[in-house]
Amino acid sequence: ESPESSAVSQKQPTTADWLMSQTRHRPQVAIICGSGLGMLADTLKCQDSFAYSDIPGFPQSTVQGHAGRLVFGELKGKTCVCMQGRFHMYEGHSLCKTTFPVRVFKLLGVETLIVTNAAGSLADSLQPGDIMIIKDHVNFPGLVGLNPLSGPNDDKFGPRFPAMSGCYDKGLRCLALDIAKQLGVASLMQEGVYAMVGGPNFETIAEARLLHRLGVDAVGMSTAPEVVVATHCGLRVFGLSLITNKVVKSYEDSESVNHEGVLEVGRLRSHTVQQLVTELISRMEINNNNTINTAV
Numbered sequence: 001e002s003p004e005s006s007a008v009s010q011k012q013p014t015t016a017d018w019l020m021s022q023t024r025h026r027p028q029v030a031i032i033c034g035s036g037l038g039m040l041a042d043t044l045k046c047q048d049s050f051a052y053s054d055i056p057g058f059p060q061s062t063v064q065g066h067a068g069r070l071v072f073g074e075l076k077g078k079t080c081v082c083m084q085g086r087f088h089m090y091e092g093h094s095l096c097k098t099t100f101p102v103r104v105f106k107l108l109g110v111e112t113l114i115v116t117n118a119a120g121s122l123a124d125s126l127q128p129g130d131i132m133i134i135k136d137h138v139n140f141p142g143l144v145g146l147n148p149l150s151g152p153n154d155d156k157f158g159p160r161f162p163a164m165s166g167c168y169d170k171g172l173r174c175l176a177l178d179i180a181k182q183l184g185v186a187s188l189m190q191e192g193v194y195a196m197v198g199g200p201n202f203e204t205i206a207e208a209r210l211l212h213r214l215g216v217d218a219v220g221m222s223t224a225p226e227v228v229v230a231t232h233c234g235l236r237v238f239g240l241s242l243i244t245n246k247v248v249k250s251y252e253d254s255e256s257v258n259h260e261g262v263l264e265v266g267r268l269r270s271h272t273v274q275q276l277v278t279e280l281i282s283r284m285e286i287n288n289n290n291t292i293n294t295a296v
């Protein structure tokens, strides 16, 4: 992965410069939309949007429910950029490609990253339609060395050995719980641990039981690499999982999960997720001192 990671990282400044030449927006907040959650971009005002296929250096989305568009715009006095469609390892992208946009965001001056995803629940307390605020993650691919930071470290972005404790900002988690109370949706929300598995197959029953025993509350096939790269380069991160299904843990259970059902729950909860994210962005504080020197 090393030669590729260097080649990929050389493209990021070109991509960022191209975007800055095409839009006047200078985003402070970036949002990555999970499966079925692309409508988060619809709330942005004064939009400039770009198909991934038109952006130099950008990878392409291949998954249904991921439109493949980067949308810039204003939301409640903050400037945002929203990825309608993310990149997954199972699509065949290397991890440095799946996380390519995160460093582009950093180069654009973003200081806060909001990651959203669709996930299956293992915790008995999480039902389809609930929203889990991500408190922490287990990065299964990362634990065995499939890490977007593998290869030569780019010191411009961050250190060789970045700490990951506290990578989901506590202040933003508290604020989100507070907002949920005000919106009257607190009963849908709780904090929990997200685990990333490689996919694209959903879990076997034995795998589901293993994850449950390990203390995982919700499982999906994304997010953790994005958060690793974001934390490495000093972005503040907030994450939420929309619970789209219960992961089957019993041999007696005849239900099974499918991607259509995952997208459907996204549609059903789109309004609530939109409200939460909008209020969070509206109320978060921004420092505006997030520039890095890209001249090498």
Ligand SMILES: O=P(O)(O)O[C@H]1O[C@H](CO)[C@@H](O)[C@H]1O
Binding pocket: 033, 034, 035, 063, 086, 088, 116, 117, 118, 119, 199, 220, 221, 222, 223, 258, 259, 262
């Ligand atoms: O994580 P996001 O992109 O929301 O998508 C989730 O939904 C898909 C499975 O239905 C997988 O890609 C899984 O990771």
